[in-house]
Amino acid sequence: MNWVQRSDIPRSGGDKGRVIYTDGDSRNAQRARGYFDRAGVASRIQVHVGDALEFLSEQTQEFDVIFNDVDKEDYPRVLRLVSKRLRKGGLFITDNVLWSGRVTEKTPKEASTKAIVEFNRLLSASPDFYSTILPIRDGIAVALKK
Numbered sequence: 001m002n003w004v005q006r007s008d009i010p011r012s013g014g015d016k017g018r019v020i021y022t023d024g025d026s027r028n029a030q031r032a033r034g035y036f037d038r039a040g041v042a043s044r045i046q047v048h049v050g051d052a053l054e055f056l057s058e059q060t061q062e063f064d065v066i067f068n069d070v071d072k073e074d075y076p077r078v079l080r081l082v083s084k085r086l087r088k089g090g091l092f093i094t095d096n097v098l099w100s101g102r103v104t105e106k107t108p109k110e111a112s113t114k115a116i117v118e119f120n121r122l123l124s125a126s127p128d129f130y131s132t133i134l135p136i137r138d139g140i141a142v143a144l145k146k
């Protein structure tokens, strides 16, 4: 999960933009560091290895953009945390919200599918966000904090 503070993304944020990238898997975090280096933006990105939900719940500052791509079962919990930590006008972006179309199943059986369906329902009903789903690749939810 990426938490972006003070600006939007590493390049457009300029020198003052700051990105916090969290990954529970140290090997994936290491690979990500390699990509950040190759893209020339490593100095703007703080890599944190650990649980993103725990990390976010410990934060006190507000973020401009929060990108969510954690294990899908945690999506509803992420939504509750994000509301408090995103500034007004900030963006909350979430990957995989169509889950290869499984979100349209009448009675989803997988825990991951059930959690994404619940997340989509909570997000669209939330009084805190204007939201939409872009049908790009596996579905991206984009929500603007009111």
Ligand SMILES: C[S@@+](CC[C@H](N)C(=O)[O-])C[C@H]1O[C@@H](n2cnc3c(N)ncnc32)[C@H](O)[C@@H]1O
Pocket (backbone or CB within 6 Å): 001, 022, 023, 024, 025, 028, 050, 051, 052, 053, 069, 070, 071, 074, 095, 096, 138
């Ligand atoms: C596997 S990728 C998701 C793939 C991508 N959304 C796609 O469609 O191909 C998700 C990454 O988030 C990390 N991750 C999952 N849950 C996490 C959590 N609660 N905290 C931190 N990192 C997490 C995983 O270790 C993994 O590196």
